Amino acid sequence: MSKGRVLISGGAGFIGSHTAEELLRAGYEVRLLDNLTPPVHDGNWPAWLPKEAERVLGDVRNRDDWAKALRGVDAVIHLAAHQDLLPNFSQFFHVNSVGTALLYEVIVAEKLPVRKVVVASSQFVYGEGGYRCEKDGEVFPDGRDPQRLARALWETVCPKCGGAIQPLPLVESHANPRNQYSIAKYSQELMAVSLGRNYCIPSVALRYSIVQGARQSYRNAYSGVLRVFTLQMMNGQPASIFEDGGQLRDYVNVGDVARANCLVLESDAANYEVFNVGGGHSHTVLEFAEIVREVLGANVGLDVSGEYRVGDTRHSVSGITKLERLGWLPTKRPRDSVSEYVEWIRGQTLEKDYAAEALAMLRQTGALRKAG
Ligand SMILES: NC(=O)c1ccc[n+]([C@@H]2O[C@H](COP(=O)([O-])OP(=O)(O)OC[C@H]3O[C@@H](n4cnc5c(N)ncnc54)[C@H](O)[C@@H]3O)[C@@H](O)[C@H]2O)c1
Numbered sequence: 001m002s003k004g005r006v007l008i009s010g011g012a013g014f015i016g017s018h019t020a021e022e023l024l025r026a027g028y029e030v031r032l033l034d035n036l037t038p039p040v041h042d043g044n045w046p047a048w049l050p051k052e053a054e055r056v057l058g059d060v061r062n063r064d065d066w067a068k069a070l071r072g073v074d075a076v077i078h079l080a081a082h083q084d085l086l087p088n089f090s091q092f093f094h095v096n097s098v099g100t101a102l103l104y105e106v107i108v109a110e111k112l113p114v115r116k117v118v119v120a121s122s123q124f125v126y127g128e129g130g131y132r133c134e135k136d137g138e139v140f141p142d143g144r145d146p147q148r149l150a151r152a153l154w155e156t157v158c159p160k161c162g163g164a165i166q167p168l169p170l171v172e173s174h175a176n177p178r179n180q181y182s183i184a185k186y187s188q189e190l191m192a193v194s195l196g197r198n199y200c201i202p203s204v205a206l207r208y209s210i211v212q213g214a215r216q217s218y219r220n221a222y223s224g225v226l227r228v229f230t231l232q233m234m235n236g237q238p239a240s241i242f243e244d245g246g247q248l249r250d251y252v253n254v255g256d257v258a259r260a261n262c263l264v265l266e267s268d269a270a271n272y273e274v275f276n277v278g279g280g281h282s283h284t285v286l287e288f289a290e291i292v293r294e295v296l297g298a299n300v301g302l303d304v305s306g307e308y309r310v311g312d313t314r315h316s317v318s319g320i321t322k323l324e325r326l327g328w329l330p331t332k333r334p335r336d337s338v339s340e341y342v343e344w345i346r347g348q349t350l351e352k353d354y355a356a357e358a359l360a361m362l363r364q365t366g367a368l369r370k371a372g
Pocket of ligand 1: 059208217
């Protein structure tokens with residue numbers, strides 16, 4: 001017997017397709033809402049989407065599309081989003097913020113019996129997050145000074161004394177979004193928790209870290225390290241390392257993210273809460289590049305060019321204690337995710353050099369700059 005029907009917005013995407021499989025395995029019926037937007041898609045539903053999942057072509061900016069997709073639905077996993085770090089600022093708010101507002105608007109207006117909404121947020125909402133200063137204790141820098149970045153001074157400094165500081169794990173009580181993507185993502189979280197509570201629609205927001213695994217679109221302009229390093233090394237090119245490669249990150253496998261989505265969907269204790277979904281271990285970007293090189297068996301160098309992404313954070317590693325208390329643990333390490341991605345990408349036909357195109361686009365729009 002079916003456990004109910006779950007609508008996944010952005011269901012044709014990377015995390016959506018894995019979440020659909022996880023839900024089907026768990027006994028749910030699944031409906032996918034997606035507008036198959038470029039550059040993520042080539043205009044077609046990806047071949048790997050489960051056949052049992054119903055498909056609705058529609059746009060989360062369109063009220064009627066939401067109304068059609070929400071008919072007969074028990075729960076929603078809202079993943080559709082505009083990503084990238086390009087300066088088309090308004091699109092982040094049209095798709096991510098207005099799309100989420102419309103979801104709640106339609107549920108309320110049509111008195112739909114939706115029992116749960118899970119909203120995808122991002123580790124990016126932390127901005128620089130918290131640091132420990134020997135002199136001033138715990139501090140929350142507002143982001144890095146553009147003038148220091150232009151001089152290749154990468155580390156964040158204490159906002160009070162200007163001295164050296166050590167990064168702390170990111171914890172859910174904090175948020176300090178600093179770019180178009182994270183401001184829009186944070187607005188989605190606030191809507192989930194506040195509108196959800198006001199209108200008795202149990203809702204949860206999940207702050208994913210860097211999610212990795214098979215089926216991650218290689219066409220986006222934003223430079224996910226796994227995608228860029230893999231494509232470059234497969235072409236015999238050195239991997240482009242931004243800053244000095246000393247940035248700390250945590251990487252979470254897409255299968256673990258799909259399990260987290262299902263867990264909070266079923267857990268009443270998760271209602272109106274925000275959770276990190278992270279990998280549980282920190283790695284420098286250089287260490288990560290080394291993993292990709294080993295998995296590919298590539299004999300290429302690393303290009304540490306002093307380029308940096310505007311608005312990027314120096315160190316971002318999520319604490320996962322809160323979600324662990326609900327019974328979730330990451331089961332895979334970055335090497336597993338890299339292996340899964342490499343196996344998948346080797347089976348794809350790449351029409352052009354997507355990594356070079358993405359980097360050129362970031363440079364052209366000023367999103368990627370060079371120090372010195
Ligand atoms: N992948 C990551 O590392 C990561 C990290 C943090 C948060 N997230 C969040 O997780 C969610 C899913 O990300 P993903 O990596 O699967 O991305 P993705 O690009 O693979 O999937 C997003 C899907 O949303 C669809 N979409 C975009 N605009 C739409 C619109 N207006 N109407 C309907 N559908 C639309 C796209 O066609 C795509 O299929 C997003 O909300 C993203 O912000 C992802």
